[in-house]
Amino acid sequence: MPRKSTPKPYHHGDLKNALVAAGLHILNEQGAGALNLREVARRAEVSHTAPYRHFPDKQALIAAIAEQGFEMLADEIRRSDASASAGAVEKLIAAGSTYVMFALDHPAHIKLMFSRDNVRAADSDLYRISKFGFEYMVRTIQTGQQKGELGMSDPVDGAKHLWSALHGLAMLAIERQLVMLNDLPEDQFRAGLQSEARALVRVVLAGSASPNLQKS
Amino acid sequence: MPRKSTPKPYHHGDLKNALVAAGLHILNEQGAGALNLREVARRAEVSHTAPYRHFPDKQALIAAIAEQGFEMLADEIRRSDASASAGAVEKLIAAGSTYVMFALDHPAHIKLMFSRDNVRAADSDLYRISKFGFEYMVRTIQTGQQKGELGMSDPVDGAKHLWSALHGLAMLAIERQLVMLNDLPEDQFRAGLQSEARALVRVVLAGSASPNLQKS
DNA sequence: ACCTGAACACCGTTCAAGT
């Protein structure tokens, strides 16, 4: 008899990806506290030991979920680059805003992505993709300098400052540490944070271009 | 017979504080993964149910540990303020560097302090002390403006930008995301990060003072 | 090759007792 289209979704072919998808779902719906191997197995409808056929331990599954997160973030940055207008400043503002909005939309996921406790360093694919955002900023700054749109001295320093500022804003936002935004309704929180992100990129770019910064 | 000076350290008087101290010790020595109630009880040499006489649940103990962390951080910022020279820029650079160095010295602790998963919002003492750093920056910026040392428009915006940048740098540093520092030996990592923190404060202050930042 | 059920050590929490 021919297989129906939805009887046993995996159980054989693609359990590995199904487990990652299940983990992602749990992370988004129930948060990091609910992300455990047995729950993942339950959602994928396999026994609680089945995941061990595909991942050596819990950390390996989490690393795979983190990698998927960095790929999602890289996709969004590429999309933001494509739809932003041509100038380097505009592209950096768009990418910065995208980074912070990604964090707001996937708070548990981005915390997991940047948690050394959860994510082993060993995986080189994970390492590579985790640097995408930073390298995008370096490249965009370099291009902007060549076109005379940015007055910054060192692109790597500039990207470091931008990334620090954006990452900090994102983390403080998802931990509800930004008092001025906390009491706003969901949609205004989002709009307010986006505006903060854009302003922050402008401030860092302006500061990086400022000539009178002696070393210390 | 008279009590010796070290036989049963608590068991009565101050178990609550002893539990917080034990938790702190575990956090610093073994990391967040090892911080659980039974381990805390073991280190305090009481039964694994004794903590429930002082904290309703694990989260309450963690909130107390977080509060202690914010108090330690506030102390360090006060110390930094006292020893920095008089100018607002110097004070902000010193405080920013102090913030980042605190994170480097207590990585598990500061992650716990800023983790909404672990720390309930309910405790008003905790809430108050958690705002100390931000409010210090607002006050210092205001003073600097009054003395004409800072050209910034809004002190709250300035403090927000500074805090975001410093918090981001601190988090990225402790998660070993700053590639350019990772391969350095411990002491050079520390020195490099401190230099980054100081440079970052200068950049944000310069950018905040920059006149040509139109709203978006 | 891939999956399962029993089993072990461990944790958070509750509860009936002990002093």
Next chain:
DNA sequence: ACCTGAACACCGTTCAAGT
């Protein structure tokens, strides 16, 4: 008032079996 031991539900991981 404060502390303890037994007990329960739950998790990560291992292992001997099953198809």
